[in-house]
Amino acid sequence: MRFMVQMVVRLPGEWPAQRLEEIGKAENARGHELINAGKLRRLFRIVGRRANFSIWDAASLEELHENLSSLPMHPWMDITVTPLIEHPSEIEFKELYGALPALD
Amino acid sequence: MRFMVQMVVRLPGEWPAQRLEEIGKAENARGHELINAGKLRRLFRIVGRRANFSIWDAASLEELHENLSSLPMHPWMDITVTPLIEHPSEIEFKELYGALPALD
Amino acid sequence: MRFMVQMVVRLPGEWPAQRLEEIGKAENARGHELINAGKLRRLFRIVGRRANFSIWDAASLEELHENLSSLPMHPWMDITVTPLIEHPSEIEFKELYGALPALD
């Protein structure tokens, strides 16, 4: 199953650079584990903002929740989860033309 | 350049099945051209709604606008375009582990 | 998998009683099929409004989408799908006390 997850991160403006760096490192490390596990499929930074769109796979809703909650910045995030399915137009495309070009 | 585009389609409830089918076919046909051209990269249906999240590539903003406007359902869409960049965590991942798994 | 689905139905005020009755009958008939199939688990009318909260089970997101889209009033609905999981407090309850009382 696939999900679009929008995360808006609201860290206090007063945090010192060191704290930002530490939590950033921890966030990335956990993200890499989730990519390697095939759960966090893509992570896009929204231009100009501390926010992102991300694409997640999950074998269950429980797994998705656990993975999102495991992010170190989770307590400072506003999260919106949108369940997705293949669009009929993509399905028809594959029947007509084969797989879509790989998404780098 | 990459963009997240959310499209909410508001077709009049009164349209007969035939009109819906015709515009649906035209929409898919144009979508397939845009996929084949490498512009429409992924198209996800939002569960339960006549709406989608889609990922677009574009060599220029002009090209993106022309492509979005060429969709037959465009006059009935509410469109939100969000410019995206690679997330620093993805960049770091690639340095550490190589390419992300392909997104089917 | 379980989902909360809020449906707000916006039928044109001008529709004659007969059309309302016909679409209401068709809506109920389809609803009953979905209940019998174990997909539509509960359907609550929101007091005072043509709107409801409903609880759905689905083996896949595709199935949920297909079921929601099959409702005759779907073209006049604003639909919000919220993925749910068991709450940790319910899980702990079951460990301590057994199953929750049946929900009539």
Added chain:
Amino acid sequence: MRFMVQMVVRLPGEWPAQRLEEIGKAENARGHELINAGKLRRLFRIVGRRANFSIWDAASLEELHENLSSLPMHPWMDITVTPLIEHPSEIEFKELYGALPALD
């Protein structure tokens, strides 16, 4: 009487793990009392968020208010209470087919 209650919990991001754990335990304990009393009927965690949808029974509005206010996290919650009734389609279902399948 039945009510849908949506609770969004906004705990300060800075709280130490111990305080989170303590209030979580107290919240669960009170929730279990309310389940055992037949008042809190179902409690669903919204995927990815510190928020839930819950179904409550109450013999009176006073009782419902007292129960919601008794939750230890209540001062940090945004609460929306929606009064529900049986949906006409469910009523008709029961006449035609008998009780709905039990909701685990």
Added chain:
Amino acid sequence: MRFMVQMVVRLPGEWPAQRLEEIGKAENARGHELINAGKLRRLFRIVGRRANFSIWDAASLEELHENLSSLPMHPWMDITVTPLIEHPSEIEFKELYGALPALD
């Protein structure tokens, strides 16, 4: 049980005076029945708007829904139902001073 109900009426601007008068008469007639039945307790027009705040009593949520839905203008209304209880300050007042002055 008591409820605050806000009703915003959105009648098409094009309706001729006669149709407005007819539906207004029917709306008032039904309202009077509901006042005489002790269900619609107070009805306040919001200054400058085709909208009102109203106070309803109901022996059950089903009864409230039936009464609200029976209003001839219901298909053109946006309705918000808010469940109310006696405020602790009013309760304390009655213990200290007796009944509140009648509300004309």
Added chain:
Amino acid sequence: MRFMVQMVVRLPGEWPAQRLEEIGKAENARGHELINAGKLRRLFRIVGRRANFSIWDAASLEELHENLSSLPMHPWMDITVTPLIEHPSEIEFKELYGALPALD
């Protein structure tokens, strides 16, 4: 003149029980004075929330403002004041049937 006033009270979650009790007592005491003065006519608690709907009479807008501002919790309130008049349907009712039943 009559007004509907919705008050949403946002007290800091961290306040100790004693401070909550003290400001609650002061709020009630001031409320009782305003009831006895015939200004605060009804005060309804919104179920599940630290919020209320209240009905106020005032001989002038200045008086209403002074009374609302005199509440000890006023600095933590979001207040919405809606001017009301008798609804034409209530006026007609009184001509046809006499006074409405008293509102306890």
Added chain:
Amino acid sequence: MRFMVQMVVRLPGEWPAQRLEEIGKAENARGHELINAGKLRRLFRIVGRRANFSIWDAASLEELHENLSSLPMHPWMDITVTPLIEHPSEIEFKELYGALPALD
């Protein structure tokens, strides 16, 4: 008593020039009566929009409602009424310096 009234006028884009002119004339004629009666005190057009801010005096809320409802464009307006009082700073000004300069 004084009120700020914001009126947003949503006339159908399709109306022919003649209909716009007729309703505009009727609207102005009624407005002039209300100015001459000392009720509509000032009327400001919001730049770029078919909308206005206006200042109204009224001896009662009933009078204000009747006056606003008497405007020919009222069925196509979204109206917001805000009750106003003299600001303490203006009152203090008058004590210190006398009347404010006339508002042309």
Added chain:
Amino acid sequence: MRFMVQMVVRLPGEWPAQRLEEIGKAENARGHELINAGKLRRLFRIVGRRANFSIWDAASLEELHENLSSLPMHPWMDITVTPLIEHPSEIEFKELYGALPALD
């Protein structure tokens, strides 16, 4: 040029009475200077709230900005500036009947 300015003041609830009094005095003193300068033309308190509607004249947008920014409470204000012009109906009124009655 004329502008409607809505100011919503959000002072921390915890401020002691003395600090509120000091900033209130400073705010009024600056307001009086701006009235005497013919810039702040009218200042209305919104009933029940720490908020106001005010009418400003300015020879330039720069002047308006400087004046608004000079208010001691400006850092705690949410400000909305709406440019205004004479309404065509007022212009026509003046041609037909002369000046509007002075606004006290």
Added chain:
Amino acid sequence: MRFMVQMVVRLPGEWPAQRLEEIGKAENARGHELINAGKLRRLFRIVGRRANFSIWDAASLEELHENLSSLPMHPWMDITVTPLIEHPSEIEFKELYGALPALD
């Protein structure tokens, strides 16, 4: 004086191509007159939408209103006018470095 004007154009989806073309031509022709008059300074299309950001100069608010209202698509536009001034940082820049690079 300078203003940012955001225009969202909501043309009915059903309009035939010819009508769209005609109003588009008229809109452009009027726009060109306003550019040549030095009033409409820049006009940017928002990518993917029938909407734009535009920069306007005006000697008076009346002139700005007249110019905006003269656009053939004005009855189908939602318009937001934001008054602008030179930013202090730009002023300081000019003192330090001279004029900003021309904006093509």
Added chain:
Amino acid sequence: MRFMVQMVVRLPGEWPAQRLEEIGKAENARGHELINAGKLRRLFRIVGRRANFSIWDAASLEELHENLSSLPMHPWMDITVTPLIEHPSEIEFKELYGALPALD
């Protein structure tokens, strides 16, 4: 490529004048670098508010993000980025009349 960027700056009201001055100086200095680099093309202060509209050029979305994030006030900003293209009416203008007048 061109972008409209709206920045709303929310600095804590309690900051002392010195801290405001320091961050203001740093913000301007960075802004000047970005103007000199041809990236920040125009910066307009929104009248009455600590907010601005700004026009940015960027060779890539990455560059735009880096530039916006480099602003010292960025952690206290709410930022909205809107991708822009030349409006067809401007393009047609240039064909007919040549370049638009320079924007001072």
